[in-house]
Amino acid sequence: MLELRYNPLTDEWIIVSAETQRRPVQPSQQSCPICVGGVELPEEYDLISFENRFPALKRNPPDVLSESDIFLKKRSFGICEVVVYTSRHDVALPGMPLRQIEKLVEMWVDRTVELFTYDFVEYVFIFENRGKEVGASLSHPHGQIYAFPFLPRRILAKVEGFSKWRDQKGSCPVCDVVAEEVRLKKRIVFETDSFVSLVPFYARFPFEVHVYPKRHVTSLPELTTLERAELAKHLKIITLKYDGLYGQEFPYMMMFFQAPMKRLDAELFHLHIEFNPPKRDKDKIKWMASVETGTWAFINPMVPEQAAEMLRRVEVSEL
């Protein structure tokens, strides 16, 4: 079964996809489906993005009929891609050569541009789940892209937030936050000419890091060549710092928030990347429990300034 169902209580669409249940879970390197010679990728490759065998959304979804005026359904138009960062099974983002991450950024740019050309696509969401703590089903370095046929609720909340800020202050909230954080310095983890990585004042997770371009750009394709290279550097530095924090492979959710480019208010949006790591200590998890899941209200057990200080202190030299 593959369909969208409408929830009138929250005004949102739920993706029902029985196919995702069939995804393999943490296979060994010998049976890794995305290694060269694996079931998905028999041929040699460097980087690749391909449509998921077990997708939540499809280019040609089956027909559906709403059950009634109350129980509404829609076809699950969309595209779910698996993005394989490298043919090497045994490295992750922090261990990849910077050049490879730069190529990855270029590939994300191309995927963003191409996926937005589909008429049914309203939003392109790039993300990576690293570690079994956040449900990664394969250990081979990879991320995913969901090209949604609707604007997910949290994206809509961000769009509304940008619009409200513009109405009240006449400016962009990220531009304002970046200017203030650069002045204060206390929550900054890493800074270059065009980007700043910081633990946000409003962090929801203990070691949450946001990567903000200093210039007001709405999406990855708008970044200049230099900015794309700098973004690659930030991704490497932040993930290296995560791994160095407790000397272990640090699980995280990495999410790219780009403008919903087909909307007229897309220009208000400011591109940013969020790292949401679930760990609150070496062996402790900050769970998305009832309060967080049920109300979207987060209780952060870590003071953001302290988290920033801890991450700043992790020295990284490998570039």
Next chain:
Amino acid sequence: MRVLKKEISEFFQAPFADDTISLRNIHSKNAVILKLKGNGEQRFEILRCERVSCWSFAQRALRHIFIEGNTLAGFTGFEEIQIEEEAGHVYAFGKPLYEASVVIVRGSGRLNSLKSFYELLWNCCGFSTKMPRSLLMGDSFNETLDRRDALLVLSSKSEAKVKDLLEKGVRVALHVENERELDIFYRSGVRSFILSDFKNEYRERYADCFFILQEGDVASAIGKVDGLIVDIKEFSLEEIVLAGLVNRLLPLYVSAEGVDSKLLDVLGFGAIGWRRCTNPVFTRIEQKRYGIYEISYVSETNVPGRVRIDVSKDSVEWFFEQSEISLKKQTLEREDGRYFHFYREGVS
């Protein structure tokens, strides 16, 4: 900006009445709609704004729109509109027809205001509210067609040629004079038509078709058809900029030849007979200073760039950036229909 010789804020403060014209005003969230009933004889000042800080678009197809700061004022249903400049101000004069409207929108950003303006035109001023339906959406999506292929407009209506192209999977569009002709080619498998006269009932009768209107204005086409042909030669650079914004609401196709195709690509125009540039790549339009507009975009090969249009000098300046990393992409389709996009370093 002043409308009907009053400051904009006055319309938002209290219901407005005027002795000289019959007027009804409707408050929306951030907008006021003034509906005027004229006898066609009175000519008066509709709008006044400062030339230096105002975007104005006075091409008929786009309606009369003036944007100053966070305020947009657009009007429709006036006769003999005259735009005059004096002492640093722009004045618009005209006679209201039976149902003329002035729509004032206060909002955040030109794009939002523009969208609200068109929505209000649809919802409150008698324009159709039905959104265009795409050939490529929903049940009508034909899996065998590549949605990014060019829309080929045939000048010849030879049935053999049409059939041949359709068999090759080419998206064919035909000019049709009347419904009889439309029906004949619909039965042959053509699903894109260019019409001079569109009727709403075509939507039900030919539900999976893509309709492009040969002539007409944007405001009335936007709710009805899937695309509109505009003659680029009629547009000034300012109007092209606005058309670029409007194009996010309705694909515009260009009928003139010999225009700067780069400019059209940047603005996301569909171009009949050429590869249609669907445009997530056009990213932003900014007015850098009076008369100078800067458009950011990404080329089809993903190289970011900018074009600066200087209206006062009628010049166009291009800024390209070459990416240091060049990736070569190869797309394969597996037997199960999934696409695999391989990337490696190299020039594509």
